[in-house]
Amino acid sequence: MRTAKPQFESLEKCLSDHLPPKELAEVKRILYGKDIPKLDINVETKRLAEEHDFEIQSYNFEANVEQLRAPRIVKIGLIQNQIVLPTTSPVKAQQDALYNRIATLIKAAASCGVNILCLQEAWTMPFAFCTRERLPWCEFAESAEEGPSIVFIQKLCVQYNMVIVSPILERDNNNGEVLWNTAVVISNTGHVLGKHRKNHIPRVGDFNESTYYMEGNTGHPVFQTHFGRIAINICYGRHHPQNWLMFGVNGAEVVFNPSATVGDLSEPLWGIEARNAAIANSYFTCAINRVGTEVFPQEFTSGDGQPAHRDFGHFYGSSYVTGPDGSRTPGLSRTRDGLLVAQLDLNLCRQMKDSWGFRLTQRLDLYAKSLTEATNGDHVPQII
């Protein structure tokens, strides 16, 4: 897909290009925290990235050495990508093209030794919910247990000994054939470990998702994988700190945030919310956004007083990882497909709990009580 206008490539690249080294170090410290060192990328992966035109970055989050616990090292991968074929192509052709592209990116992740990988929100399709049209978009929906993308991903999980989080448009065939926005967790043995349905559904700008599916009914599950405890906060859920909070309460060490979000609407918030969640909950967060401008056959309006149009604006990529100490990697490109690899020492989560003490001091009992009172129908706010 072509982008509608030339796009600014990357915040971090711009700063590196223009600031003197001493000032750059201070700006990076204030903006991003402790410097996260880069990891070397092997020749095979570099070759793949060049041949298939995607960006690759790799970083290393270290923790202090402890006496009684060995380091708990895990490599995670985040993939951001454009759709491959025009949205006017046959559904099956669009799916196959995406499977093919993702297979290449996952191969690169495997070649970097990634243990747990997460794809972007609804990666199997264009983000067509802007249109409010039912066809052909609902045809992309599939079973979260045995749909075609599940079968496709299961094979890769086994092949690469990799846990993969696969966010799809789910059709719940056993319960009224309704749709859900769902992330499926597939284990490194190829089994569907479980799924999580998006808890908070937007009705803003072109995000007409409430036309298609309801608020999730799966709570805040944490998945105990072979490599660590993970959870998924899907897209718009990142605006809700209480959603992030519950994944922490249930013991998550890494929370993925597969998203699809555009330009002026959300970009100034992008660096804030997933990072705030990592700090407040002493876990790693992984913000993933798709890339490019998607153009649709049907015209749609945005509820902003402007004429009907056919494109969704620019999905700005910029996927990044934040540590429980608030330090973060640079973002991937705003315009290119990319793979971000981060090696984590999960021991850092508990180390931050012990030093900052946010879990110790969070007074959840107070908030359980206050929120229970606040959601009584006859609640009177505490106004003086």
Next chain:
Amino acid sequence: MRTAKPQFESLEKCLSDHLPPKELAEVKRILYGKDIPKLDINVETKRLAEEHDFEIQSYNFEANVEQLRAPRIVKIGLIQNQIVLPTTSPVKAQQDALYNRIATLIKAAASCGVNILCLQEAWTMPFAFCTRERLPWCEFAESAEEGPSIVFIQKLCVQYNMVIVSPILERDNNNGEVLWNTAVVISNTGHVLGKHRKNHIPRVGDFNESTYYMEGNTGHPVFQTHFGRIAINICYGRHHPQNWLMFGVNGAEVVFNPSATVGDLSEPLWGIEARNAAIANSYFTCAINRVGTEVFPQEFTSGDGQPAHRDFGHFYGSSYVTGPDGSRTPGLSRTRDGLLVAQLDLNLCRQMKDSWGFRLTQRLDLYAKSLTEATNGDHVPQII
């Protein structure tokens, strides 16, 4: 007070000095959101600032024009300052010097037409809780109803028709003479409207505050002032999204965050947390930090394996205001006393609720239930 080492003056100044205009605009958009225009500062105020050596900045947060509601314009002021006398001076002399300095800064705020002003955390004293010494620091504590700083501020409120939030070290003379970290809200008629006690108390680095006072018992009050509904999230409470949430649930339109925080520990988080809260809760937030390095007569340790020492590190100022749309002002200086004035149209709060819909979609009933379950003694986390 002198700073221990030369300090970087300001993130925003550094970016403006080095980036070309086009790149600067894009970097500012991604980092800070919609551009917040400056307001003119009158000659009298500029003269005061020059004569008394403090920075002054003024910004204007605008909202859309509505048909049925007139704009609700309020001017708020944030003051950040160093202590005036060495911490070895007599208590009364330190207090008087601070009153004198603050009187000048409040005079400048009045001259800008400020309606609601907030001072920094425990503004009446050095931030001596690092020392864990009782004397002379507990002598700075005072009644929140009739202590000397209350009487001093009440006069200024009446003189300038200004609501002032005054964060002090409280001694509750009627209840066991215990200490609290308290923000007192004094109305523009000079009455004590009420108080809020800090909800979350740190035990990290040099922040040994739990030695002195307990977690607040005043809930999450919102104060209906003549100029708008305000609340106060004191210092370490900014790390807790659920604390910010409850002030929103109770109807706050502006939440002040009077703080005292230093250097490497928190500076990379400073731009994240108050801003995330403004976004998530559709209100304005005002982050205020003190300035300078405070040196104490008693030696103390930081629990970081380093030798005992006498200074608290650098309080980096950088006070700023964020709107409910996530856009923010630049920070005040990292090194100088300052007054930040922001004109707000409070209508922006509801406008953001209507467009982003975060209040609509926050599912508080789900979290009331989940947190109640999670705080039962026999709770089993949702782990799959």
